[in-house]
Amino acid sequence: MASSSSSGLTFKLHPLVMVNISDHYTRVKSQMNPPVTSTSCSNTNGNGNGAPAPPPRVYGCVIGVQRGRTVEIFNSFELLYDSATDSLDRAFLLKKQELYKKVFPNFYVLGWYSTGSDAEESDMHIHKALMDINESPVYVLLNPAINHAQKDLPVTIYESEMHVIDGIPQLIFVNSSYTIETVEAERISVDHVAHLKPSDGGSAATQLAAHLTSIHSAIKMLNSRIRVLHHYLVAMQKGEIPYENSLLRQVSSLLRRLPAIESEKFQDDFLMEYSDTLLITYLAMFTNCSSTMNELVEKFNTAYDRHSRRGGRTAFI
């Protein structure tokens, strides 16, 4: 069902959306399968009932901004699934949308989300129902199965397109690529929770170590990615893999982008920033020195105070 999207829209996904969906799913799952508690006085019903219930599907709505060809998904909220009509509860959706509009006036309903391993036929029904709010909604699918072997994010974004199959125009889901977009604050808090960094100051050494470690990990990733490319190119050169010109062109254009900036103005600005920082360091050192000096003088004063009081002389300045 999923082939490549040809609509030309670029999708940007914020990590908040993913954490939202994951949290929704975990909550519903854990309410369905209450954990075994040691002080279970109230858990008399169905606690150790063999296999847990199959993981539920949760549904919700994604909101964000669409500017031209770029669709940026910022946030999401939960929705109710009405199994009687096999669609999402419309009144609830409107209510929730109203609430969110008050706090985030710029965000519009962009589509909906669900969990599962693959898009299903019934999803198209829900998708069509949403089309009156947004004429081309997106469908974000999160696969909650934790598979440690997979390297890619288990999130897929589907769009609907009209395709002619067997002479009948039908709407089918097509896969779309997306990028992860973030703002600085989001990145820091995600980093914080992901790696459980220290939240308080620690010593200057700890802070420095933490800062450099994060940069180091990022550079390590860069390095490993470049190695993969390098390995691939070497194999191509040896003739093990057939030439692929489009890829070679991309690699060549990537290489031609280095060095990133080489103008005079950049060097000037860069050096100015450098000197500014050095100046701040100098000032701070100065403050440190004067404070230490002050302490020294005070201590000296205190030490010689007895002499001056007895002799009546003024304090040593």
Next chain:
Amino acid sequence: MDPYPSSSQIAQKTWELENDIVSVDTPATSSSADAASDAIFYYDDVAQAKFQQEKPWANDPHYFRRVKISALALLKMVVHARSGGTIEVMGLMQGKTDGDAIIVMDAFALPVEGTETRVNAQADAYEYMVDYSQTNKQAGRLENVVGWYHSHPGYGCWLSGIDVSTQMLNQQFQEPFLAVVIDPTRTVSAGKVEIGAFRTYPEGYKPPDDPVSEYQTIPLNKIEDFGVHCKQYYSLDITYFKSSLDSHLLDLLWNKYWVNTLSSSPLLGNGDYVAGQISDLAEKLEQAENQLAHSRFGSLIAPPQRKKEEESQLAKITRDSAKITVEQVHGLMSQVIKDILFNSVRQSSRSRAEPSEPEPEPMVES
């Protein structure tokens, strides 16, 4: 995949040992471990109601000591606080209690701009709150409101006079209730989350001598407000937790994220804030200088306690200046590293040797 014995992993282990990091989540090796780590998400309303009845906090004002915040709540609060820019924003937190800990599962924003002059900002938002809670319960989020959060953009995590009176009111009628303050400007500048959780003491309660909380710099125009009220509340320890699915997602997210980490430039975004900090520091320095000048003549007569206070004033200033410098230096380090990585390669076949600029030494600990 990774041929090198990762020195970063060794460093992380050392750091974890130093800081007694206890991992809240056990890795999901079996389904029972999965269930155990996700158990925190289960809302047991019977147990909660029972706890509500017992009210153990009524006898001990210092009853709650810890706060556990979920990854989702933290993310939402920080993003909301940052989106307000320099305007204070506020919202509510939902969760439950667990012994002496308050657990925050989720947070949502309120459509009011919290300003320091509005005592009853929440009165405007009651309708919103009721609506939101209702829809949430329907959608399967069963927790109650356990606190409120607001932001102090650029001036640190503490409770102002208005905040203290609001919180005292809350603690009278809506127990258990928690106050959380987030500083999004300092978060971005320092590269780590600036957040504090507080509870106030009831009126007239004299707290036993609390250990002095971690020092943070307060701008001069707010320092009075801070000083007057800082004894009326205590701060709670904050830890974070995430579900197994969250951990998995976040790990995978790193595969895409590293680009953002490398490309972030804290120096660019925080120029205004740093300039503000430096000018504030200059004012404080002038104040301290005046006090010191007076004490010079009074040193024979004045009791020794006076001298100690002025010295600590200057020491505080030194610590502040060290902090600003450290952040600047970190930012510059990132810039220099990026420059080395991406600018020192030339189109010719040989690449440049090690750059000659020495990296600036970080500030020594004050």
